[in-house]
Amino acid sequence: MDFSSFLTSLGTSCVIFVILMLIFAWLSKKPGNAVVYYPNRILKGLDPWDGGSRTRNPFAWIHEAISASEQDVISMCGLDTAVYFVFMGTVLGILVLSSIVLLPVLLPVAATDDSVKSTSATTSKGTFSDFDELSMGNIKEKSPRFWAFLIAVYWVSFITYYLLWKAYTHVSGLRANALMSPEVKPEQFAILVRDIPPVLQGQTRKEHVDSYFETIYPETFYKSMVVTDNKEVNKIWKELEGYKKKLAHAEAIYGQSKTTRKPEGARPTNRTGFLGLFGEKVDSLEYYRGKIHELIPKLESEQKITLREKQQDAALVFFTNRVTAASAAQCLHAQMVDKWTVTDAPEPHQLIWTNLKIKFFQRQLRQHVVYFVVALAILFYMIPIGFISAFTTLDNLKKLLPFIKPIVNVKALKTVLEAFLPQLALIIFLALLPKFLLLLSKAEGIPSVSHAVRAASGKYFYFTVLNVFIGVTVGGTLFTTFKTIEDDPNSIVTVLANGLPGNATFFLTYVALKFFIGYGLELSRIVPLIIYHLKRKYLCKTEAELKAAWFPGDLRYGTRVPGDMLIVTIVLCYSVIAPLILPFGVAYFGLGWLILRNQALKVYVPSYESYGRMWPHMHKRILASLMLYQVTMFGYFEAKKFVCAPLLIPLPILSLIFGYVCSQKFYRSFRDTALEVACHVLQKSPNMDQVFRSFIPPSLRSEKNDGDLFEDALSEQVSRV
Amino acid sequence: MDFSSFLTSLGTSCVIFVILMLIFAWLSKKPGNAVVYYPNRILKGLDPWDGGSRTRNPFAWIHEAISASEQDVISMCGLDTAVYFVFMGTVLGILVLSSIVLLPVLLPVAATDDSVKSTSATTSKGTFSDFDELSMGNIKEKSPRFWAFLIAVYWVSFITYYLLWKAYTHVSGLRANALMSPEVKPEQFAILVRDIPPVLQGQTRKEHVDSYFETIYPETFYKSMVVTDNKEVNKIWKELEGYKKKLAHAEAIYGQSKTTRKPEGARPTNRTGFLGLFGEKVDSLEYYRGKIHELIPKLESEQKITLREKQQDAALVFFTNRVTAASAAQCLHAQMVDKWTVTDAPEPHQLIWTNLKIKFFQRQLRQHVVYFVVALAILFYMIPIGFISAFTTLDNLKKLLPFIKPIVNVKALKTVLEAFLPQLALIIFLALLPKFLLLLSKAEGIPSVSHAVRAASGKYFYFTVLNVFIGVTVGGTLFTTFKTIEDDPNSIVTVLANGLPGNATFFLTYVALKFFIGYGLELSRIVPLIIYHLKRKYLCKTEAELKAAWFPGDLRYGTRVPGDMLIVTIVLCYSVIAPLILPFGVAYFGLGWLILRNQALKVYVPSYESYGRMWPHMHKRILASLMLYQVTMFGYFEAKKFVCAPLLIPLPILSLIFGYVCSQKFYRSFRDTALEVACHVLQKSPNMDQVFRSFIPPSLRSEKNDGDLFEDALSEQVSRV
Known part of the structure; x- marks a missing residue:
């Protein structure tokens, strides 16, 4: 791809983005569209336009998004969403602070060294463009100018450590605040017990569970609810x-x-x-x-029948206070560790009932099998990805699909297509993956939806980074370099480093496309708007149907984060090689932060709350990207025959130590609830019956709820409570 | 060493052993020696000769040792000692069951194949002895007879898995029984809190700790004791x-x-x-x-002054019931994981007060530094070990120490010395290590003596196995094979496999020496007896001094286990190569079991109780030895060019899976106290004041204990309790 095609793609994206912005400004003012643009506010019983001024400035949403406090985000869209903004803000901070130093220093250093251009202009086969003049590729081998680039790597690394540390402390505080909230939250009074051993003769499962927990917690045990097989x-x-x-x-x-x-x-x-x-x-x-x-x-x-005969060996156990529940969820209960295993209960509606009955070692086996399948998939998807990036050039498509020839031959269209096609193919391809990965994660036997989403998100991250980033980078030269890697496994770093500069424009376009088109569509909500209006006109007759038509769903950070992480990885890895990518990264996260904040405040409704448990994963992955960057840079400096390249070796080690210290200091409080947090006083004493009932799945709820229905699987209230 | 020298060494050891047994039978009957041979019974207030029959059969102790139940051992010498016998019994079981199959099958198979002897009798430089005829070395390359040996490896492995699983279940039950004992044990009501954050303005450290735990445990918190710097x-x-x-x-x-x-x-x-x-x-x-x-x-x-001004940021916190203490020791208390860290309290007298103040990350740093130092020591001790095995031949000694020439030239003595010298040198050398390793382990910041002993024991194990076993095996050929290893790191297995057969007699002698002389000295207690009588005659004037002179100390399983593990490793690794080693292994563990059981019942007094926490380490190390054996066997079969050698590859993988499953199923109940165990009812309600006072170190105990002394660091009793 040459420089003009890059500029075209950039220009087109920008124009599309401006158009989408204008569409949003125009459409969002119409009262009939309020349910599409302000559903979260409407569901919370707030006025869509906050004060009713429909005739205000069309860009007022920008001001609102910026001025909204973190507390506003938490109250409107939950802690998980707020944590997602901490993630975006941290990455934005890293990129901005890197830009401030790297752009004014590295660009002049690179641009004033013309050695490569003058000596190798003929050998670069025309791919050497104006853009490359501003990159590290422009500097001749062994030049002392590399010192500037080496110091830049250190600068980026330390900025990242500093901001990640600050963010972890901040999120840890947010989580503590959310957990010590004085409101009664049912999941804070319950624990999930699995792997209950076989019932003794002459005892029901309910009596078994009740007597077990009553002995251990004579004062704070409330009730138990035996999990049933609810399929029928x-x-x-x-x-x-x-x-x-x-x-x-x-x-x-x-x-x-x-x-x-x-x-x-x-x-x-x-x-x-x-x-x-x-x-x-x-x-x-x-x-x-x-x-x-x-x-x-x-x-x-x-x-x-279900309550009486289809009881499984898992149960929910309720306690009358938060501290006992938090402490019970962390403690070993049975001498055999694979019996009576406990975890903290998730929110009632995100329990995956069908997974609860899966046994301890079966869960472990399933997990390992799933990991193995995913590892295989990652390894062998590299091949289709390689084919995609090879086939989606226009010339190849023309050969394969002759009927598109007349369209493609229009010159303007040709340039646009040439610029977008490979990236579009990649984006569509990646859109198919998350569902498959979520399915796999649920098959692991994970008991809650949010946990399954986190697990799927992790798999998706490794998928995207390993396949897209490394695949595309190495892909072009893969088959020729495969022999080199086989001979000397250490050369993978060098191969990666050599592949990087050639793909700089590809990734620049990818980032630009993602933020202009992606966030443009996100803000304007064209697709949900059209679907809503179609449904309203032709299908919906009742209020409930109408609500279902405009109900916005959640932010889906599970799939957003891996996408963002791909951008982080790309921008970090190119930050020193081609610093010009930094402004694009800043734009991506800046625009994203702004637009998604608007969407979080006004559109999306969180479907579950995991109290920020996603953060340690985000943190670990930013660090993984940073390490990939540090290793790649070492390889690149080596390839450039810079003698002081070994000075970069301490960096990955430092990253490992930093990650270790962070996980030691913070991680456990994300896995368990700290007791000092759980012991905060409640606004009012909890209505335990209500807490208990909130965990009954809708299909087992009875209209004439006279209690006798629950005598089997759902234990009776202990008399003295 | 030739075969006759081996037989001489065996005979001599056997004679010495018989003499020591007779000495024991004679001396142990004298009333004046009762305090040396029956101190444990005397300290427990029992009659030394159980029924007073001093004139009984001199070998009655054998019957007593065999007929004593496990419960007797636990009541006389604590659970840790009983677990040590489970370890010995398990290893004995593995070796006996292996012998039953391997000896009658493999010896004839090896002895009837004369190919190697006939073809290589001239090339083996006279080292080929009668003994080798019964070993795997006697079978010619690629022979189908190797099938018998391959199946034998599988048999030994599965026997080991089966017995280890049974033993783990058994020990887990023992631990549970000990922990649910109805007696009041102070350590079950306390937890150890470290890394207490700085005290707020206008609050004492005691108030700080008290208010923190009172908020979380309003009903069960009893008191706290702030740790002080007691050096002065x-x-x-x-x-x-x-x-x-x-x-x-x-x-x-x-x-x-x-x-x-x-x-x-x-x-x-x-x-x-x-x-x-x-x-x-x-x-x-x-x-x-x-x-x-x-x-x-x-x-x-x-x-x-100490109580008021030398308070450290650690404390002991007491609870009024066992369940809360057990649960508090497992739970996360502070949102920052490196603050208010909790562990279960060890017994009062095994607390290492000076280590309690060490901070979270400093502990981790110290641990890693110590590991690094030990790893270095292991790596570089190989060199002195190599020198020792080279120098301690008689010829070398004669050159170095000319004055021993006349002694050495006596023929009988020469044979004996030749047989023993290298082994003696090794034993003495290894005796110096444990102290150094215990010192290192304590420097890690470990809070209890038993934990430090476990950590030192682990280091000692890696030391002995890596240095002695692999060092001696590879040592002889080390310098010649060093180049091979450098060229191809995978060849280490082959080198090890090639080194094994040549050292079979060395290790056979080592095992025989260890059990005949080691256990003979153990049973006869000649050294403590002499020391006691000397002290009694010349030094002791008071009762207390006399008691100190005969006080027996504990079993010191921390250093025994690595020694035993070395034997296990040797016997396992040679079990198939030279099955004749198996009877020696059986004799070692059989005699050891018998003699140490006598010593446990009558002599040693346990100095601490860790409720069987040593077991997971023993288990892991037997498994590690088994894996070393499996890998070595693979190398040996490969070296013998047996085509089906790859059939052994599943075994190490199976061992890893077995170890993983065991640690998942059992390990956590050895780290934490299961709540179902802690909730068992006590005989009588605990005297909390006594529990509290038992943790006051002797140097801080006051004769006029009027309470005002403790108002600073030791918190006042909560009024309502």
């Missing part, structure tokens, strides 16, 4: 809920028809067969009512 | 105790002189200068009384 009951419940929705929909149609056509209305009909397209035609209202009438007793009897 | 007060106290002992000694002499010489007696005198040899001559009674009179107020004022 969930199926019936879902069917019932489906019919209830359909009935509401049919009633709405019937009501509408009364007002529009004739006063007695037209009773809606449907067919009973496959997808409502075949079979007998019946009156919908009657049919659905009949089905519901039929299913309710079926559900009730299934609930009873 | 200990010095004064030791001086005072020394003078008290000297006074008692002088009074006894004075009393004696009254009865023997004249009725008014001769007042003993001493000199005040260096070692009592120089300086002014004074009346001892007067002088010591004056000194004591002088020191008592000094001690009291120093106690006050």
